[in-house]
Structure formats: C-alpha cells, structure tokens
Amino acid sequence: MKAHIELLLLLSLTTNCLLLQAQSFDFQFDHFAIVVADVDKSAEFYATVLNLEETPHPDRKPGFRWFIIDDNTQIHLIQKEFAPFEKNKSMHLALATQDLDGLIAHLKSKNVVFDDFAGNKNTIKHRSDGVDQIYIRDPDGYWIEINTVVH
Incomplete structure (x- = not known):
C-alpha cells in the first residue's frame, strides 16, 4: 500500500512539474509585416480598397506605413529592396x-x-x-x- 501511495505522489509531482513547464504565454496577434516595392502605392490600396485606418510609425521613418486592422492588430508595410x-x-x-x-x-x-x-x-x-x-x-x-x- 505504501508503494502505491509513493507512486501516486511521484506521479502527482511529475504532472505538476510538467504543467508548470507547459505554461501559456497568452499570445495575442500583434501585426503582420510585408515588404513592398512602393510603400505609397501599397498604402493607397490598404487605405482605399480595404478601408483600413493608417496609424503613424512611432519614429515617423520614411518607407514605413502602418494600418490598423482592429484595436490590437496592425499591418506594417515596409519599403525595402528584396529578392522577388x-x-x-x-x-x-x-x-x-x-x-x-x-x-x-x-x-x-x-x-x-x-x-x-x-x-x-x-x-x-x-x-x-x-x-x-x-x-x-x-x-x-x-x-x-x-x-x-x-x-
């Protein structure tokens, strides 16, 4: 009987340790970033075709245009050279x-x-x-x- 109790305690301790290691980070989707050839042309599409509201880049850097999808999610357009x-x-x-x-x-x-x-x-x-x-x-x-x- 004592062996069964010790086994149950060991299993319980092991399960609790695994649960602690498998914690949830409670992720939420923040943004989706894409590289574009012409940020102004792409921004025009996202503003007029999808009717998304633009929000300023925090550093007001050229070549970046950000749009709000919902309260907590954005799409970031980034003008850079990249391999097609x-x-x-x-x-x-x-x-x-x-x-x-x-x-x-x-x-x-x-x-x-x-x-x-x-x-x-x-x-x-x-x-x-x-x-x-x-x-x-x-x-x-x-x-x-x-x-x-x-x-």
Whole structure:
C-alpha cells in the first residue's frame, strides 16, 4: 500500500512539474509585416480598397506605413529592396468581415477583381463549415483572403 501511495505522489509531482513547464504565454496577434516595392502605392490600396485606418510609425521613418486592422492588430508595410519570390495563394493574410456582400460591392466599384481559392473570377467560395471566402491581391501580388468567420 505504501508503494502505491509513493507512486501516486511521484506521479502527482511529475504532472505538476510538467504543467508548470507547459505554461501559456497568452499570445495575442500583434501585426503582420510585408515588404513592398512602393510603400505609397501599397498604402493607397490598404487605405482605399480595404478601408483600413493608417496609424503613424512611432519614429515617423520614411518607407514605413502602418494600418490598423482592429484595436490590437496592425499591418506594417515596409519599403525595402528584396529578392522577388512567388506569392502562392496558400500564403496569405486573412481578414474576416460580416459584410462580405458590401465589401464585394466596394471592390467592384474600385475595379478590384476577386476570386475563390481555385481561381474562379468573381466567385465566392462557400465552405462546408458555413464560411464564405474570397481572395484579392494587393499591388505587390500578396494574396488576401476575406472571409465571414465569426470571432
């Protein structure tokens, strides 16, 4: 009986130590940064097509434009020289809205083409989980998914 109690105490101590090591850091998404060829051209897109509000860079450095996605999340545009690479649709920024129809009307008024993941123009993907989604590209060719996920 004493061996069973000692084993239970040892297991309890081991479990508690593992739980302490597996602590949560309570991460929150802060920002998404992308390198762009022309920061002003890209900023125009994020301001007028996505209607994001610009917030000043804390050091007011040239070549940086920051936009607010929500209260705690931003997208940072950084103008720098970089090696070109394929912008695959699987690598994308995803934004959620509950007014996808209004957004699509806005995109059409700006002559911005949207498509589904398969590449069908002006097509909304109706996922099996009830979420609708579309994809657009910014001036640098980065893919942006816009969906109706409820957070």
